[in-house]
Amino acid sequence: MGEIKEAELPGLGKKYVVRLDSGDRFTVVIYDEGNRELFCFAPEEEEPLCSVTLTDQEARQVGSIIGGAFYQPKLLEKLESAIAELHIEWLKIAPNAPLAGKSIGDLSLRKKYGVNIVAVIEDAGKGKKRTAAINPGPGYVFTPGQTVIAAARRDALEEFERMVSVEGG
Amino acid sequence: MNDLLYNIVFVFLMATVAVVSARKLHFSSIPLLILLGVLFGPHAPYGAGFDFRLVKSTESVELFSRLGMLLLLFYLGLEFSAGRVIKSGVTILKGGTIYVTLNFLRGVGLGWLFFHSWPEALVVAGITTVSSSAIVTKLLVELKRTANPETELILGIMVFEDAFMAVYLSVLSGYFLAQGTSFVVGLMAGFITVAFIFAVLGLGRFMSPYLDRWLNFRSGEPLIMVVFTLLVIMAVMAEKAGVTEAVSALLLGLVLAETSHVKRIIQLVTPLRDLFGAVFFFSFGMGIDCRQFAPVALLVLAALGATIAGNFIAGIAGAWVCGYRGRPLVNVACTLFARGEFAVIAAGLAGASGSAGILQPLAALYILLLSIISPVLAKKSRSIYLGLDKAWRLLSRHKTESFAG
Numbered sequence: 028m029g030e031i032k033e034a035e036l037p038g039l040g041k042k043y044v045v046r047l048d049s050g051d052r053f054t055v056v057i058y059d060e061g062n063r064e065l066f067c068f069a070p071e072e073e074e075p076l077c078s079v080t081l082t083d084q085e086a087r088q089v090g091s092i093i094g095g096a097f098y099q100p101k102l103l104e105k106l107e108s109a110i111a112e113l114h115i116e117w118l119k120i121a122p123n124a125p126l127a128g129k130s131i132g133d134l135s136l137r138k139k140y141g142v143n144i145v146a147v148i149e150d151a152g153k154g155k156k157r158t159a160a161i162n163p164g165p166g167y168v169f170t171p172g173q174t175v176i177a178a179a180r181r182d183a184l185e186e187f188e189r190m191v192s193v194e195g196g
Numbered sequence: 197m198n199d200l201l202y203n204i205v206f207v208f209l210m211a212t213v214a215v216v217s218a219r220k221l222h223f224s225s226i227p228l229l230i231l232l233g234v235l236f237g238p239h240a241p242y243g244a245g246f247d248f249r250l251v252k253s254t255e256s257v258e259l260f261s262r263l264g265m266l267l268l269l270f271y272l273g274l275e276f277s278a279g280r281v282i283k284s285g286v287t288i289l290k291g292g293t294i295y296v297t298l299n300f301l302r303g304v305g306l307g308w309l310f311f312h313s314w315p316e317a318l319v320v321a322g323i324t325t326v327s328s329s330a331i332v333t334k335l336l337v338e339l340k341r342t343a344n345p346e347t348e349l350i351l352g353i354m355v356f357e358d359a360f361m362a363v364y365l366s367v368l369s370g371y372f373l374a375q376g377t378s379f380v381v382g383l384m385a386g387f388i389t390v391a392f393i394f395a396v397l398g399l400g401r402f403m404s405p406y407l408d409r410w411l412n413f414r415s416g417e418p419l420i421m422v423v424f425t426l427l428v429i430m431a432v433m434a435e436k437a438g439v440t441e442a443v444s445a446l447l448l449g450l451v452l453a454e455t456s457h458v459k460r461i462i463q464l465v466t467p468l469r470d471l472f473g474a475v476f477f478f479s480f481g482m483g484i485d486c487r488q489f490a491p492v493a494l495l496v497l498a499a500l501g502a503t504i505a506g507n508f509i510a511g512i513a514g515a516w517v518c519g520y521r522g523r524p525l526v527n528v529a530c531t532l533f534a535r536g537e538f539a540v541i542a543a544g545l546a547g548a549s550g551s552a553g554i555l556q557p558l559a560a561l562y563i564l565l566l567s568i569i570s571p572v573l574a575k576k577s578r579s580i581y582l583g584l585d586k587a588w589r590l591l592s593r594h595k596t597e598s599f600a601g
Contacts, residue, residue, distance in 0.1 A: 037351045038333050039342065054343035066343035073523060078340055 062086075115145065115178045121193040122171040132165030134190075141183045148174040206251045207260075210236055211474040222338055224331040226477050226536045227567035230560050233481020241486065253482050257475065264476030265544065266445040267469040268537060269365070270427055273449015274462050276358055287518040291349060292356030295514035295532075299325045300360075302506035310495055314382070316555065318368055319546040323559045324503050326361050328536025329354040331567070335531060335574050346524035349515060350531055361538050362446055366390050368545055369440035389439060393447055400451030407455045419457065420464040442545060473537075480540050481560060488557035495554075496561045503566070504573070507533055523581050530577035533570035539563055 032044040040058040047053055050070035057063055061083035066075040081089060091097070120127060126134060136142045146161045150172030160167060169175070177187055210232045218225035234240070236250045251257070300321050307320030332354060336342055370389030371382040400407075413419045427448055434444030452461055511529030520528065543559035573580070 034348050036342065036347065037355045038329060039337070039351065042342065042348070044343075056342045064340075064342060066340075068343075073344070075340070075343060078343070 112180055113178060114181050114184050115176065116184055116188070118175050118177065118188060118191045120169055120171050120173045120175060120191050123193060124169075124171065124191050126169050126190040127171045128168065130166055130168045131163060136187070140179070140186055142177050142179040142187045145176040145178050147176070150174075200254065200256060203252055203254050204256060204260075206236070207257055207475060207478060210251065211478045214478070215474055223571075224328070224334065224534070224536060224567055225474070226328070226330070226540070227564045229474055229477035230481035230484075230540070231564060233478040234484050234486050234560065235481075237482030237484070239482075239485035239487075251482060253479065257479055257482075260472055260475040261479035262441075262476075264469070264472035264474070264479075265442060265541065266427055266431060267465060268473050268476065268541065269442050269445040270449040271462070271465055271469045272358060272362060273446045273451075274453050274458055274465065276362055276450060276453065285352070288349060288352030288356065291514040291518040292353045294517055295353055295510045296325065296357060296360050298510035298513060299506060302502060302510070306499060306502050310498075315371065315546070318371065319542055319555055320499070320558075322364060322368060322542030322545075323539040323555075323562065324499060324535065326357045326364075326535070326538040327354065327532045328534045328538065329358065331534035331536050331570070332531060335534070335571060339574060341527065341531075344524065344527065346515065346520055346528050349518055349520065350528055353514065353528075353532065357538075362450070363390060365446065365541065365545065366393055366443050368542065369443050372440070372545065389443060392439070393443070393450070396447050397450055397454075400454050403451070404454040407452070408457070411455060411457050416460065416464055419460060420468075423452070423461055423465070424468075440545065442541070476544075477537075477540060480544060480556070484557045484560050488554070489561050492554055492558045492561060495558055496565065499558070499562055500565055500569070503535075503562075504533060504569070523578070526581040526584065527577050530580060531574045533566060533573055535563055535566050 030046045032046075034042045034044070036042050036056070038059075040056060043055045043057075045053040045055070052068040052070075054066040054068065054075075055063060056066075063081045063083070063086040064078060065081070066078045068075050131137075131144055134140075136144065144163055144167075146159050147163055147167065147169070148157060148159045150157075150170075175191060177184060179187065211229060214228040214232045215225045217223075218228045238249055238251070238253050240249045242249055303321030303324040304317050306324060307317030308314075310320060311317060332350065336347055336350065341347055366389045367383075367386035370386035411419060411422065413422075427445060430444040430448045431441035434441050452458065508529045511532050512525050515525045515528040539559050540563065543556050546555050
């Protein structure tokens with residue numbers, strides 16, 4: 028984890044210096060009028076390697092891209108974010124998972140387990156675009172390869188995870 | 197048909213040209229405004245076939261310019277808070293004190309050398325001491341130095357200088373009102389003004405909950421009306437009480453800075469300050485006859501030399517105390533050269549008090565030349581550092597050799 032230092036720039040805004048594990052320093056200046064300026068410093072260097080200026084809108088867009096809202100790296104298909112008691116997980120359905128081929132209604136996920144399916148992202152085939160079923164109904168059938176975004180309490184999610192992953196594995 | 201309106205049109209046309217082209221040229225607007233004021237004001241050059249005297253100094257222009265000055269100082273008061281100075285840290289307090297003290301002493305010395313009289317020495321110190329925070333901040337952003345470690349110090353020094361300016365202007369205006377008396381009496385009057393300000397500030401702190409409730413308007417319209425009216429009333433009352441209106445505006449800003457509405461007031465006042473402030477700088481230029489530039493040229497050159505040398509040393513010393521070494525030191529010293537709004541205000545105060553008429557063209561030429569020199573020096577800080585480093589190494593090697601020999 029990077030170590031973050033915050034400094035006030037009176038009349039301009041705020042500065043955040045993130046010391047990365049690699050030794051690089053990454054500096055973000057947030058101007059009072061909304062622009063963000065990003066600087067990258069190699070270890071022990073005083074001149075930045077590069078710098079970028081973003082408007083407020085662009086900074087938010089880039090921020091959500093970095094946060095992974097648009098695309099999850101393949102290796103990290105299981106992504107979890109937790110707010111208070113609510114846990115949200117992105118889970119990929121394994122080829123021979125217990126729930127493959129069953130519908131949400133068959134499993135009565137909500138009634139029995141207290142798990143809400145927020146969305147299911149279809150696996151992209153060759154030449155096909157990824158599509159997502161947002162808030163799927165009880166008739167929705169799970170197939171292997173899909174990524175399920177589920178919201179529930181911690182314990183319920185753990186049980187759900189077993190249904191999604193490989194049997195016995 | 198309507199001379200008054202035509203005149204105003206010309207004033208704003210020139211001011212707009214100055215501000216817009218300053219933006220395009222990545223230059224500060226203040227020197228350009230002054231320059232256009234000199235070029236097209238009542239003292240502008242004219243001759244066979246051409247006449248640059250487009251703008252007359254009418255009552256309305258003067259009024260706008262006075263409002264500009266009031267708003268500039270009101271804004272300084274609003275932006276200033278003791279909390280901010282303290283928050284910027286003990287090191288910056290140390291560095292800022294050293295920087296401002298060295299510069300101010302250098303300024304007073306210079307003024308005394310020029311005029312051999314205290315009021316002028318104080319004004320020269322005011323003109324040459326305080327950097328223009330607007331220009332310096334712009335420079336930092338343009339040179340992409342906002343991420344550098346020394347930038348916090350530079351901006352901290354700006355905050356410190358603003359605070360110093362508030363005190364200095366009060367002392368100066370008090371001093372000028374007691375004019376004609378001895379130095380000590382004048383200075384006493386200055387300090388009485390400062391004491392008065394602290395008293396009002398104390399009162400303001402006590403009154404702030406009441407002010408908070410009283411100014412609690414949902415929409416901006418009544419708020420700006422009340423604030424602006426207060427500003428004008430304070431100016432009139434100050435005149436009656438024998439304080440300069442500049443100080444009254446500063447004071448009102450300081451008092452309102454204690455309320456919870458500061459942020460909104462700053463938002464409402466900033467465009468007004470920009471609008472009338474431009475007229476203030478323009479009209480400062482209008483008051484200057486460019487033929488006056490010739491006799492002050494030598495003084496200006498001397499002042500420039502002293503400022504650049506003195507400022508460099510003060511900057512290095514201030515940054516050294518704050519624990520900076522090497523290149524950041526030179527960066528700090530090279531970024532703080534620009535002078536602007538406060539120099540004009542100090543010179544303007546001197547003019548209003550009937551002090552030497554030579555000070556205004558001096559200030560104008562000084563600001564103009566520095567505004568050209570300072571960005572170059574700031575950009576070259578890397579090569580300046582390398583040069584100094586080389587010179588230092590050569591010198592120290594020379595020393596060791598002579599020791600050996």
